[in-house]
Amino acid sequence: MKPISEAQIAGPGLAAVEVVADDDKTATAAAQAVCALWWSSGPSQPWRIPGEPGVRVRAYVDIRRAPDGTPAT
Numbered sequence: 001m002k003p004i005s006e007a008q009i010a011g012p013g014l015a016a017v018e019v020v021a022d023d024d025k026t027a028t029a030a031a032q033a034v035c036a037l038w039w040s041s042g043p044s045q046p047w048r049i050p051g052e053p054g055v056r057v058r059a060y061v062d063i064r065r066a067p068d069g070t071p072a073t
Contacts, residue, residue, distance in 0.1 A: 001047050001058060013064035020054040027057040038072065039065035 021027035024046040031043035
């Protein structure tokens with residue numbers, strides 16, 4: 001997976017969330033739970049970094065918006 005760019009988190013309320021877990025299913029489920037809280041990219045495809053434990057899933061979120069894209073209250 002590509003590194004996080006400044007454009008993807010270039011402002012208040014924008015964040016990149018990376019989940020690391022033992023297996024694909026757990027990592028994806030955890031990322032989906034985070035994505036259910038705010039407007040998001042949805043979970044990425046799982047990937048591994050050679051020599052490091054676990055599988056990773058990333059999502060980009062905008063905590064200023066609800067999951068449907070409307071302003072968060």
